[in-house]
Amino acid sequence: MNQIKKNWINIDPFSLQTRLILGTATFSALVLGSLAIWISWKMQQILVDSHKYNIGQIAKRLPRDVQIYSEMMQPETGLQKAINNLENPNILLWLKGSNNKIIVKSASLSLLSNATLSELMSLTKMPIKPQVYQINQSYFVLCGSSVQVQGKLLGDLFVVKDITREQKMFMAMVQSLGIISLLAIIILTAAIAVYIKRSLQPLRQLNQMASVISAEDLGQSQLSVDNAPSEVKELAQTLTILLSRLSQSWKQEREFVSNVSHELRTPLTIVHGYLQSVLRRQNNLTQTQQEALETAASEAERTIRLLQDLLDLARADNGYLYFQMKSYVLNDLVEEVVMMAKKYSDRIIQIESKVDRIEVKADYSRLKQVLLNLVDNAIKYSEADTPIVLKLNQLQDKAILEVCDQGYGIPLQQQARIFERFYRVDESRSHTTGGCGLGLSIVKTLVEGMRGSVTVQSKLGEGSTFTISLPTYTNN
Structure with missing residues (x-):
């Protein structure tokens, strides 16, 4: 647990590994999310839209059946017969007159609870197109139309189908699909993270090898990574060539400093000696001349010390600075x-x-x-x-x-x-x-x-x- 926490703390949000993981995880989430939404939509079509279609067909058919039966019997009797032909335990039908009173209703209404029945009966209008409504803990598809016989309006038809079972099944499947999609994204992200980490391992090895190279090892450094992609191998070869060029450049610079320091130290030492010799015979010098010679001697001595320091550093860089221990x-x-x-x-x-x-x-x-x-x-x-x-x-x-x-x-x-x-x-x-x-x-x-x-x-x-x-x- 402590190791996992430490790894989380050490995550660099700007690293290539983090960016690749976040990018692929986001893409995976979009793809799986889109797929889950599409599957949910198809499931809704299968489980719910078919019921909407059936209810819509009943709302269109029943007025025609009532018209046919009314030619052979009384309108109220024909209406009841048409409702009896279409009703089943899940389909509820009733007709309300202009005074908002129920003229006729199907027997399946008695199967509903009083609270649900009261809620349904309180509806005064039905949507022309089938719609899903939630009443208490139940779900219904509602649709309606007007019923006319011989040009006379009998009332408004209410067609309701109980789809509670199908709707709850649909919601459970959507919930399961969401959980499965989330788990799939997590597992896929973890797998991608492991794959990316292993894929970037050659770059880490190359970085570790380059980080331990010192100035003295530039010329002998050979960067190579086994079992690495071609791009990483090419990068290693390029870095090796670059290190070799740096080594040559640094060697030339150190040789130049050493040679210049050595060549300048001898004449400056001679100049400093002559200045000291002249200063020792200062009886023949004016005050201004003496001050000028003292300044020149001091600067010459300072420059000689600088050259000696440069020589010592150059010898140390080249491994020629020996110690008598x-x-x-x-x-x-x-x-x-x-x-x-x-x-x-x-x-x-x-x-x-x-x-x-x-x-x-x-x-x-x-x-x-x-x-x-x-x-x-x-x-x-x-x-x-x-x-x-x-x-x-x-x-x-x-x-x-x-x-x-x-x-x-x-x-x-x-x-x-x-x-x-x-x-x-x-x-x-x-x-x-x-x-x-x-x-x-x-x-x-x-x-x-x-x-x-x-x-x-x-x-x-x-x-x-x-x-x-x-x-x-x-x-x-």
Whole structure:
């Protein structure tokens, strides 16, 4: 029961499966409904319309019979004889005069209940064409005509036939037909739903295969579905070709970034060296020249760092970013990073450790680069009078390092994207902070390369906490 309820909750009203089921169910309902209505109409013709025809014939015949009998006997006697000839237990006949009094009636009227008889006798006019009327719990076909003898109007003829049995049978059959039609629609819809679900299974398999393809698997991905329709197989082949083209395009892009970064880094390093050399002999420079050279050297250094980050990312994408994994004490590394950060900043940087010695297996220089990036971000995006705290802890086989600040914070909707390349939360501060949107991407790449993970928690106006989780040495 819980599984059925869960399946109902997970139904997508806009899915192809739901649309096909609703469409075929609606079409089936229209077809079966139309068929049921037609069958009901035919049944009414068989069970009811024949009685209407018989009553109509009696209403036409009786005046002629009365006319014939009146030539041989008294009109009242001929009228009674004609009624006696046509009456049966289900057919009721009587004649009302101009004073609304009954002149003659058939003996079958005595078979009716007093309430029904009283209701029938209270009728003053009869329809010329036979009609079905319900009186109490009974059904009757009513028809009437006028009776004339030798040009003289004797009265109005009332012809009634009791069709209660046939009408109830007709209503029961219509009710049964409606229930059968409803059950047929439900069963047919369920069968169609199962058939459509199985028919769409190849598309689901294709979707599942495509969803697990990563950027590194594009070139080797082969999408194929067994026992699938020709259209699905053609779609799989087209997607395979598309993935291959994407892989080639991405490979060319990564090679281009790597080559350009490598080619530009060397001349920029030389330019930066010459600028530093000139600045060291600043006695021969004017104030304006010195400021211009310092700006050029700073921008050259920033561009070199950008190119180095691009090179690292390109190597990671191509699988050429190697790590020298060794055992290190994380506490010592954090203290070294804090000392380095304090040399270039007058900020308060604190260390809080719940464990005196935490050993991790990592690449020392890469992990130092990660921590420097995170501390540098914390300095850039928080006020100068607020502290930055590095918290160390060990949970089972994981070493936990948190870099906490009390800065501007990151909007919730942007926290999932801050590790993307070239993504910046605030474009307006990119120039003042010197960021290019690669720092956190480098952090994520390096941490995951050391079999760790990095996450962020942040609130606007309260600060951010970046958490790095690394496997401890004892676990390896």
